[in-house]
Amino acid sequence: AQRVTQPEKLLSVFKGAPVELKCNYSYSGSPELFWYVQYSRQRLQLLLRHISRESIKGFTADLNKGETSFHLKKPFAQEEDSAMYYCALKSSAGGTSYGKLTFGQGTILTVHP
């Protein structure tokens, strides 16, 4: 069964400090991983996807298959980064689970001034 684990429910940093939100996954197939973000009073939205290898709002995430991790990083956190962050894994296996996203439990990031 596929699983996504975000070990930290809460993460607090000061503005300008580096931040890393941890995500580990277990999946028997070839994983596709994503980060979603929910800012205060806004909808949950896609932040970035590993296949694009992109940097969005200064955030990057590298898929490490050896460690089965997809940590989200930003070198200098900003106050506007405060939000709930979800790591998600897309199932590519067959059957009734195909295509669905499995989310981790989420990490609330607070960036203090």
Place this chain on the structure above:
Amino acid sequence: DSGVTQTPKHLITATGQRVTLRCSPRSGDLSVYWYQQSLDQGLQFLIQYYNGEERAKGNILERFSAQQFPDLHSELNLSSLELGDSALYFCASSVGPELGSAPGELFFGEGSRLTVL
């Protein structure tokens, strides 16, 4: 707003009751997904419909059911409600059946907050 819309935004009811949550997908999206968000479980996938047909099933209880109508809106029915059903229920939509055209991109509604007393 042509995004995903969910009604009601808030709902308070008693144990044993039945409620219906409604979702209209983004214009042009054929897939609708339902997720339950609770403090201890995070975002749990419940069920997906594509163009009126059930496509994928997750951790949906037997007391819960869903359907997608010809106009593509979807309803999630929750019956014999228990205190533990209190949660935020999200609907999301995507274009295709397999998140193919925009891999991994789901467009979420604002959620329906259900409180069971």
